[in-house]
Amino acid sequence: MQGNSDTPSWVTLTEGEQLVWNGHPSLRSVGGTFVVGLILIAVGIGIGALFEDVIRLLSLVPIGLGLFIAGVTYVNYRSVQYVLTAEEVYKKSGIISRNVVNIRLDRIQNTSYTQSLPERFLGYGHIQIDTAGTGGSDLILEDVPNPEHVNGLITEYLDKVRPQPDEQPQSA
Known part of the structure; x- marks a missing residue:
């Protein structure tokens, strides 16, 4: 039933x-790691907005890393019930x-x-x-x-x- x-x-x-x-699990237990991912994304966006050419391309590194960290953290959180x-x-x-x-x-x-x-x-x-x-x-x-x-x-x-x-x- x-x-x-x-x-x-x-x-x-x-x-x-x-x-x-x-x-x-509590979101608070993973909050710090998730925030680190979001900060990396924000830093990458900031670098991309302030600089041009090669440095702008380098902004993709913190954005990608931030997306990866935030994504893995969220998936790990949602995968346990x-x-x-x-x-x-x-x-x-x-x-x-x-x-x-x-x-x-x-x-x-x-x-x-x-x-x-x-x-x-x-x-x-x-x-x-x-x-x-x-x-x-x-x-x-x-x-x-x-x-x-x-x-x-x-x-x-x-x-x-x-x-x-x-x-x-x-x-x-």
Whole structure:
């Protein structure tokens, strides 16, 4: 069953499952690199406007480099997407080749989030998701906007899929 219009085409929802959160890494995490690309473009345009002949031709170098940096930064940003449903967490990466990792909420043992000082100031961070039987993080959602909120959503839905202590099956 496909969900509402916000559900990405690569996510298949089961009957009754709903989309909880859908996002990309924070634009703030790539903003500096993107701005460098735009500055190079502006410098190239400025050189082209001020000078003539050979120097004007040389202005194409910073313009091309700036377009490349800004373009690659934007494509990398758009190529990663995170989805939380009532039953699973997904991470998709890639444009030409696609890699989708999904973890069922009932398999998750622990979640945590981290933010460095600059990341706290800019409002993004990383969420680590651990499942049973592994030594490290099974899935890391990088540069998530408002990671405290998103981690809280994951925890909220984890509590809904985990059996409560009074619901544990009785052994005979």
